[in-house]
Amino acid sequence: MAQVTAQALDQALRERGLRATPQRRSVLRAVTELGHATPEEVCDFVQTESAEAGSVNLSTVYRALELMEKIGVVSHTHLTHGSPTYQVASHVNHLHLVCRGCGSITEADLELAHPLAEAVRHSSGFETDLAHLSLHGLCGGCRDGERDEARGGTREQER
Amino acid sequence: MAQVTAQALDQALRERGLRATPQRRSVLRAVTELGHATPEEVCDFVQTESAEAGSVNLSTVYRALELMEKIGVVSHTHLTHGSPTYQVASHVNHLHLVCRGCGSITEADLELAHPLAEAVRHSSGFETDLAHLSLHGLCGGCRDGERDEARGGTREQER
DNA sequence: CTGGATGCAAAAGATTTGCAAGGTG
């Protein structure tokens, strides 16, 4: 499994005849520090936090993320309705719990999902990619608030 | 839990002071027959299969789906990178296995996921909405083909 | 009748792509 360091990225790229560029390193660094972020967030991060390194064009971010996903350095998940979020592959040791009430994203031990992955493998021959796993539902807090808004609700900050 | 029939939809709508319109029924019927479909597919379906009923504007489809999701008649999932897919809520008795190799979507017994939901509930107090659950990975067939395309591959029909 | 719903067209976003210029190996 690919590492998170710039060196590891460089190597992974060169191994495939691809080039290690400062933009790609910036994108990787952004994904690393942000935990999970949309392409746009990555772009913003690079321009802000990594100002010294200069900015990276949004389309380059898209291309870099797609490439890095292909070589296994990052992976993406659809957390909400909007853009997908990317995360460093080696950081994938937890699963995402996306609350549709407050929009919060918490994490839980990926261990919990192994039985499911195992079961699916047996029953369907399907190899589950746990890196993409995210659960949608309601966090403890929102579960309570849900009661009285049976019809209008579930959208504190949905968008 | 809401039913799939037009009558049930009408009732669910009226109960909330909302209106039962032919467009909404068409959309529900499309979702029902398609199993899981994107807003666009729903729109196409209505114009083709339900031609007699006339067509429904795409934005109406979006509004209808959003509404029906709110009242619990349908639910959506992010199966692939693209648009989300909607399904009738009462049809949610299986989980989706999305193959990133061939793009195929197969189903597995939702039962398999109960232990996970249970575990998450205990450890995090998070109430998982199984209707939104989909697993990404590789189906049996693609798992074999994967071996020799370590870098170029995984995109038979990705888009 | 009255207020919610629809169609249309325009607006807003999110992604992708063509291409010339630039940088890595």
Added chain:
DNA sequence: CACCTTGCAAATCTTTTGCATCCAG
């Protein structure tokens, strides 16, 4: 030096909105 990459701008797609008109209740 060759060829992969980037930036930019334009092209696509997807989803949302404003509004006048229409229709269910």
